[in-house]
Amino acid sequence: MIQQIYPSPSHEYEFELNKDMHFAASHYIPHEDAGDCQKVHGHTYYANITIGGNELDDSGFLINFKHIKKLIHKRFDHTLLNKDSLFSDEDPMKFPTTEVVAKTVCEIIQEHLDTLEHHPVCLQVFLRETPTSYVIYRPKKGRVS
């Protein structure tokens, strides 16, 4: 939920940046345990992305807030997640569950951060799928991307 207070990851970076965004997407979970969620249905996902670092770029940014939004919103907004090449109906680790979508968001952002000389790091993705359900993904230290 936008403007909510989120749990913080522990870290020792001097700067911590947070970006909230939302996107509308549909999905289905291709497993019998998912019950009704095996049928295509939609959500407004609310994501909070946390990035840390010790150095800023030439603009004085850890990363431009707009770039974070673009990476995720442009890719997933108004899409059927199951059709995205990052997800699969065959491998449970690639079903578009809240857990896997949160991890995937973190990986997309880290892939971009890895191209920057000042080495910011995606520390946490908080992803709310419904008013009552959310997941927090934190990559293991030393194993970002």
Ligand SMILES: Nc1nc2c(c(=O)[nH]1)N=C([C@H](O)[C@H](O)COP(=O)(O)OP(=O)(O)OP(=O)(O)O)CN2
């Ligand atoms: N661990 C997970 N469990 C479920 C996921 C998931 O991604 N990870 N997904 C679903 C469904 O896709 C569904 O969209 C969300 O289910 P749920 O939270 O049960 O939604 P409700 O609005 O029905 O929940 P209430 O308890 O009635 O508020 C299911 N499980």
Ligand SMILES: [Zn+2]
């Ligand atoms: Zn769902």
